[in-house]
Amino acid sequence: MAEEQSELDERIIIKDQHTKEIDLVNRDPKHINEDVVKVDFEDVIAEPVGTYSFDGVWKTSYTTFTVSKYWCYRLLSAVLGIPLAVIWGFLFALISFCHIWAVVPCIKSYLIEIQCVSRIYSLCIHTFCDPLFEALSKICSNIRVALRKEI
Secondary structure (H helix, E strand, C coil): CHHHHHHHHHHHHCCCHHHCCCCCCCCCCCCCCCCCCCCCHHHHCCCCCCCCCCHHHHHHHHHHHHHHHHHHHHHHHHHHHHHHHHHHHHHHHHHHHHHHHHHHHHHHHHHHHHHHHHHHHHHHHHHHHHHHHHHHHHHHCCCCCCCCCCC
16 A cells, blocks of 8 residues: 555656646736736727717727737737747757757866966966065065145
């Protein structure tokens, strides 16, 4: 019994990471589209005072705008959503691949090489600059500055 439970727990742990549940209600949980312009009928079409159309035309225009925007978005997402998801998935996979297999190894290689150069640079600085500045400090150590206020 305990063995079966352990095997079940192991299967749950090994569960495929690509099949996680998605939230169908809140489709922007990280608010990445907060800065996207949310366009409503009132943001696009407005009649100033004194130049009103018929009420029926205004209501029909509102309904036409809202419904056409809704269905055009749905149609575009149905037709282009999956191909664009494939393209974006490929692009981010390519970026990840390049980062893992090219960028990080180049940076690590650079850091290893620069470590050698930094030791040589440090040795040169300590060999040539330390005695020079030590001598300058001994020369300047006997300088006395006195401030007098003369009236």
